[in-house]
Amino acid sequence: MTQEQWGKLQQNLLTTVGKNNYTTWIEPLEFLEINDGVAIFEVPTSFLGNYVSQNFGDLILHQLTEVGASVRRINFRVAANLTQRPAPVAKKETPKEVLKQDEPAAAAAAPQAAREDTVPGAPLDARFTFDSFVVGKPNELAHAAARRVAEGGPVTFNPLFLYGGVGLGKTHLMHAIAWELQTQRPDLNVVYLSAEQFMYRFVQALRDRKMMDFKQLFRSVDVLMVDDVQFIAGKDSTQEEFFHTFNALVDQNKQIIISADRAPGEIKDLEDRIKSRLQCGLVVDLHPTDYELRLGILQSKVEQHRQQYPELELAPGVLEFLAHRISTNVRVLEGALTRLFAFASLVGRPITMELTQDCLADVLRASERKITVEEIQRKVSEHYNIRLSDMIGPKRVRTYARPRQVAMYLCKQLTSRSLPEIGRRFGGRDHTTVMHGVKRIEELRQQDGQIAEDLEMLRRALEA
Numbered sequence: 001m002t003q004e005q006w007g008k009l010q011q012n013l014l015t016t017v018g019k020n021n022y023t024t025w026i027e028p029l030e031f032l033e034i035n036d037g038v039a040i041f042e043v044p045t046s047f048l049g050n051y052v053s054q055n056f057g058d059l060i061l062h063q064l065t066e067v068g069a070s071v072r073r074i075n076f077r078v079a080a081n082l083t084q085r086p087a088p089v090a091k092k093e094t095p096k097e098v099l100k101q102d103e104p105a106a107a108a109a110a111p112q113a114a115r116e117d118t119v120p121g122a123p124l125d126a127r128f129t130f131d132s133f134v135v136g137k138p139n140e141l142a143h144a145a146a147r148r149v150a151e152g153g154p155v156t157f158n159p160l161f162l163y164g165g166v167g168l169g170k171t172h173l174m175h176a177i178a179w180e181l182q183t184q185r186p187d188l189n190v191v192y193l194s195a196e197q198f199m200y201r202f203v204q205a206l207r208d209r210k211m212m213d214f215k216q217l218f219r220s221v222d223v224l225m226v227d228d229v230q231f232i233a234g235k236d237s238t239q240e241e242f243f244h245t246f247n248a249l250v251d252q253n254k255q256i257i258i259s260a261d262r263a264p265g266e267i268k269d270l271e272d273r274i275k276s277r278l279q280c281g282l283v284v285d286l287h288p289t290d291y292e293l294r295l296g297i298l299q300s301k302v303e304q305h306r307q308q309y310p311e312l313e314l315a316p317g318v319l320e321f322l323a324h325r326i327s328t329n330v331r332v333l334e335g336a337l338t339r340l341f342a343f344a345s346l347v348g349r350p351i352t353m354e355l356t357q358d359c360l361a362d363v364l365r366a367s368e369r370k371i372t373v374e375e376i377q378r379k380v381s382e383h384y385n386i387r388l389s390d391m392i393g394p395k396r397v398r399t400y401a402r403p404r405q406v407a408m409y410l411c412k413q414l415t416s417r418s419l420p421e422i423g424r425r426f427g428g429r430d431h432t433t434v435m436h437g438v439k440r441i442e443e444l445r446q447q448d449g450q451i452a453e454d455l456e457m458l459r460r461a462l463e464a
């Protein structure tokens with residue numbers, strides 16, 4: 001197709017989409033070439049490319065074929081000098097890299113333009129890469145498995161099933177796999193989408209009587225990633241279709257990666273045959289974060305914020321305080337830090353402990369974790385390797401008495417229970433016994449390094 005033909009086609013589009021839409025979305029497109037059935041346009045931003053793909057992709061494709069162009073799909077390339085990725089990234093990027101990263105995102109967001117080989121997935125978040133993923137004990141296995149899959153080598157476990165609570169990095173890891181594969185194995189057709197989007201596309205295909213296209217599309221994928229699969233629980237037809245897609249891809253030895261908020265066996269209203277399929281490969285969970293991981297994440301996010309607010313001072317101890325106090329999930333932790341930097345920059349003050357407490361009072365209150373007497377008793381008895389019944393029971397030998405006092409001390413420090421209440425929970429002991437125990441441990445903490453260490457370790461484990 002020549003530029004002249006494209007010019008004519010633009011006129012047709014103007015009549016179809018109206019002047020406003022035309023000026024905003026179509027006019028900025030620059031036709032580059034048709035290469036092997038793919039019409040390539042240059043766009044000023046990836047956002048524009050995504051939007052056009054989603055809203056006018058079908059129409060443009062249709063018009064192209066109307067004028068006789070041999071085109072199977074359209075693709076958008078971001079003009080290198082204008083490209084902006086959504087957030088600061090640690091890695092320094094060259095325009096070429098930007099191009100590579102943005103292209104799949106734009107193409108992935110082109111469901112309407114879909115023909116047999118168009119990627120039917122959702123756009124990827126440019127911030128979610130392996131580089132920006134902080135690895136710690138709670139997520140090291142999931143990270144290692146994700147890394148392995150991202151190499152794009154022979155399929156060893158299928159599917160890879162990642163699960164974990166809200167905001168622990170499942171989506172981040174999946175996007176990181178997709179980015180890595182786009183770089184290492186650009187020949188592979190990698191598709192990432194949420195289970196909700198899968199359902200939406202399935203329903204749309206049913207409605208438009210395009211089930212054959214839908215099936216072909218999903219079966220032509222090399223790596224399929226479906227996020228939040230628990231969403232299809234109870235949605236029978238979607239489950240059925242998902243099951244067939246899953247089987248067809250596994251039969252072809254194509255890699256599947258699934259995430260959910262819980263283990264396959266625990267997803268209610270999910271057919272048993274799907275549960276058992278999901279359990280066939282490698283099932284790994286992202287554990288709740290611990291203090292060290294939270295601190296690591298905060299440190300890495302601070303580096304990113306520094307690019308935006310290079311002048312801001314951060315007092316020592318603030319990150320440790322946040323890592324200690326906000327243990328809900330990483331999203332909340334990130335949100336708190338973003339707010340803190342924005343607030344400090346607005347009021348033009350350094351980030352001190354005081355400012356942190358003022359600015360984040362509500363977040364800190366909401367994430368206050370209530371530690372129970374029972375939890376303390378359990379943790380302490382595990383730590384000293386004694387039976388819970390012995391710690392609570394009447395035996396007075398040192399082996400049981402010392403851990404009992406440690407547990408009482410922690411109950412006093414970490415819960416709001418009164419001394420008589422604590423005494424009651426320790427086999428109906430008197431409040432003076434509790435008081436004595438607490439005092440004794442306080443003394444020992446000063447003199448005995450081992451006790452001090454035990455207390456610190458237990459406190460951390462309980463607050464994690």
Ligand SMILES: Nc1ncnc2c1ncn2[C@@H]1O[C@H](COP(=O)(O)OP(=O)(O)OP(=O)(O)O)[C@@H](O)[C@H]1O
Pocket residue numbers: 128132133134135139164165166167168169170171172173228261297330331334
């Ligand atoms: N280990 C980590 N290192 C860096 N950032 C992380 C890490 N874990 C989570 N995050 C960040 O926390 C936020 C939430 O993560 P993500 O969206 O991947 O969670 P999720 O497990 O998919 O949650 P949901 O169940 O809500 O879908 C993201 O901004 C992500 O970048």
